[in-house]
Amino acid sequence: MKKILFTISMFLILNIGYSQSFYSNLKAVGLTCAMCSYSTQKSLEKLDFIESITPDLEATSFKLEFKEDAFVDFDLIQEKVEDAGFFVGSIEIIFNDNIIAENDKHNLINGNLFHFFTDEKIETNVFTIVDKKFIRKSEYKIISEKTSHTCYDTGVHNSSCCSKHDNLKSNKVFHLKSSL
Amino acid sequence: MRTYLIIVVFSIISRFSFAQELYINSEPASLIPKGTKVVRLHHHSIFLDGTNIMGSIGNAFVMIPSISYGLSKKIMLSGAFQFSNKPYEQDMMPNFGFSGVKLYSKQRILTTDKEKYHTRLSTFLKYSYHENKFMKDNLDLELQDTGFELGIIGTQLINKLALSVTSAVTRVSNIDEKITQGSSVNWQTINLNTFKNSISAGYLLFPRKYKSYKQTNFNIYLEFLTNTILTKDFPNRYDKFSSTLAPGIQFILLSRSRLDFSYKIRTGVMPEEFLVKLTYIIY
Numbered sequence: 001m002k003k004i005l006f007t008i009s010m011f012l013i014l015n016i017g018y019s020q021s022f023y024s025n026l027k028a029v030g031l032t033c034a035m036c037s038y039s040t041q042k043s044l045e046k047l048d049f050i051e052s053i054t055p056d057l058e059a060t061s062f063k064l065e066f067k068e069d070a071f072v073d074f075d076l077i078q079e080k081v082e083d084a085g086f087f088v089g090s091i092e093i094i095f096n097d098n099i100i101a102e103n104d105k106h107n108l109i110n111g112n113l114f115h116f117f118t119d120e121k122i123e124t125n126v127f128t129i130v131d132k133k134f135i136r137k138s139e140y141k142i143i144s145e146k147t148s149h150t151c152y153d154t155g156v157h158n159s160s161c162c163s164k165h166d167n168l169k170s171n172k173v174f175h176l177k178s179s180l
Numbered sequence: 181m182r183t184y185l186i187i188v189v190f191s192i193i194s195r196f197s198f199a200q201e202l203y204i205n206s207e208p209a210s211l212i213p214k215g216t217k218v219v220r221l222h223h224h225s226i227f228l229d230g231t232n233i234m235g236s237i238g239n240a241f242v243m244i245p246s247i248s249y250g251l252s253k254k255i256m257l258s259g260a261f262q263f264s265n266k267p268y269e270q271d272m273m274p275n276f277g278f279s280g281v282k283l284y285s286k287q288r289i290l291t292t293d294k295e296k297y298h299t300r301l302s303t304f305l306k307y308s309y310h311e312n313k314f315m316k317d318n319l320d321l322e323l324q325d326t327g328f329e330l331g332i333i334g335t336q337l338i339n340k341l342a343l344s345v346t347s348a349v350t351r352v353s354n355i356d357e358k359i360t361q362g363s364s365v366n367w368q369t370i371n372l373n374t375f376k377n378s379i380s381a382g383y384l385l386f387p388r389k390y391k392s393y394k395q396t397n398f399n400i401y402l403e404f405l406t407n408t409i410l411t412k413d414f415p416n417r418y419d420k421f422s423s424t425l426a427p428g429i430q431f432i433l434l435s436r437s438r439l440d441f442s443y444k445i446r447t448g449v450m451p452e453e454f455l456v457k458l459t460y461i462i463y
Contacts, residue, residue: 030291030298030337035202035461038393038435039213042463057390083214083253087293 021096021110024064024072027089028081031060036086043084047076071169072112074129075155088134093176095125101178104147106162111169113157117143117177127176131155143177151175200382200399201335201342204428204442204457208344208380209300209335211256211288217462218248220260224323225454226314228267232451233316238267240314241276242323248284258284262323264312280310280324286333298337305330310354317417318450319352319374319407326354331376348376349410357415372414378405382430397432401442423447428455436461 028040037057044053044062049070054063066072078088093114099107100123101116108114117130132140132153144152150161157165157173201208212218222244228236246260262280283306290301306329308321321329331348352372359366382401384390390397403426409418428442438459445452 030293035432035435035438039216039461039463041393042216043213055393057392085210085213085253087291 022093022112023066024074024077025061025092025094026064026077026081027059027061027091028086029060029089030086036060036084040081040084040086043080044077047073047080049073068110071172073170073172074131074174075133075172078133091129091134093127093129095127098123098125099127101127101176104149106157106165106173108165108168111167113165113168113170113173115149115151115162115173115175117147117175122178124178127178129174130177131175143175200384200401200430201344201380202399202430202432202438203344203380203382203403204401204430204440204455205403205405205424205426205444206344206346206378206380207286207304207333209288209302209333211253211286211302212248212250212461213463214250214253216250219460219462220244220246220248221458222246223456226323227451227453228314229451232449233314235268236314238265240267240312241265242279242314244282246282254288256286258282258286260284262310264314266312267314279312280308280326282309282322283307298335300333300335302333303331304333304348313354315450317419318422318446319350319372319409319418321350321352325352327352327371329376342381344378344380346376346378346380350374350376355415371411372418373410375408375410376406377408378403380404393435397430397435399430399432401428401430402426403428403442419448422450436463 031037031040037055037060041053041055041062044050049067049072050064051067052065074091077091081088095109100121101118102121103116103118106113106115130139130143151157151173152175155172157168157171162173201210224242226240226242228239230236242262242264244260244262246258248256248258250256260282261278262282263277264279265276284304286302286304288300288302290299292299306321309326310324313324315324319325321327327350329348329350331346333344333346335342335344350373352374355370355372356367357370359368380401380403382399384397384399386398387395404423405426406421406423409420425445426442428440431439433439440457442455443452444455
């Protein structure tokens with residue numbers, strides 16, 4: 001009994017210190033000057049759901065960590081990069097734990113709704129955003145032909161397209177494909 | 181031929197370094213970020229010695245404070261004042277004072293973005309008003325002439341090579357022309373249309389590994405600017421075609437300030453010029 005109580009309390013303690021369930025690697029493109037990365041960072045800092053930004057200047061990429069209680073709006077991240085005059089090359093989402101991703105299925109992670117595309121059922125923690133605005137038209141076309149969910153086109157979750165979810169922080173749904 | 185040679189030199193250098201497009205003597209096609217302000221202070225020294233420009237009694241000094249604002253991700257606006265001395269005999273003493281204003285707007289019209297291959301196109305409109313003409317036989321809307329300029333800027337990036345090309349038409353409206361009728365001589369003000377072109381390239385020399393915003397960046401630039409008078413009849417003291425070669429160096433401090441130095445070498449007997457430019461970005 002004591003052992004069980006200890007295990008439960010340790011589990012709770014560990015969970016309290018668990019401040020986020022995913023972070024992102026944002027690859028920016030079109031940066032051709034030494035001030036560009038700083039401008040991009042300053043523009044991203046305006047987003048209140050971002051906890052911290054760690055740049056990799058050589059690779060023109062940014063590690064973005066998010067506030068635990070906030071909805072992470074990747075559309076706004078893209079908007080801020082473009083306000084600075086540049087473009088999002090890709091956004092990777094790295095979950096703290098492996099996720100068993102099933103093709104064309106949703107996962108609610110920390111109040112953020114994600115829709116997964118995989119060729120086969122896989123277990124991994126690194127995914128790339130494949131929503132319309134984040135990839136080439138040709139890639140978008142290939143993926144959209146394989147799904148019947150309208151949320152891939154609209155970016156918005158609704159009852160006619162997807163199953164019901166509770167505790168959603170936003171109706172927006174972002175679509176992910178395994179980076180493997 | 182000369183332009184071709186410069187392109188070849190640029191592309192050779194570019195294989196060894198990173199592209200930089202914070203040009204000193206021309207604007208890049210890219211805009212400043214939305215909502216940011218850029219404040220600048222230029223100081224130009226134009227080396228007049230009485231022989232290159234008749235009647236000059238000393239160097240011309242020009243000071244230009246300016247501010248730019250990123251209205252949106254596609255529109256940028258700038259305004260500048262100009263202060264200068266009057267380095268000519270008839271001015272009696274070289275008083276330093278107000279000598280002009282400039283207004284500038286730049287609109288981004290096209291951006292294509294592929295991996296390692298970007299194209300940017302912007303158009304711009306400039307209005308300059310100036311009271312002092314330092315180089316009497318030269319046309320220069322930046323420093324001394326009054327008129328409009330309408331142009332297009334293209335910046336092309338292929339791997340590490342970034343080349344920027346600007347083409348513009350100008351209408352210079354403060355040109356004095358001598359009209360001789362019999363024994364009487366009159367001066368009248370006429371307009372001249374010109375066609376301007378420039379090609380610019382810049383490279384990051386240091387740091388070799390870019391790790392922190394605090395690292396000072398050192399960039400080198402080479403720019404080649406030309407001006408061709410389109411108006412059929414123009415005062416013969418002007419050259420139909422003139423060009424300027426402008427090498428420059430640049431320090432970027434704490435990723436938000438710039439210190440630029442450039443030396444302008446003009447064709448013919450036109451005076452040379454030294455330029456210092458200080459830039460600070462307010463986020």
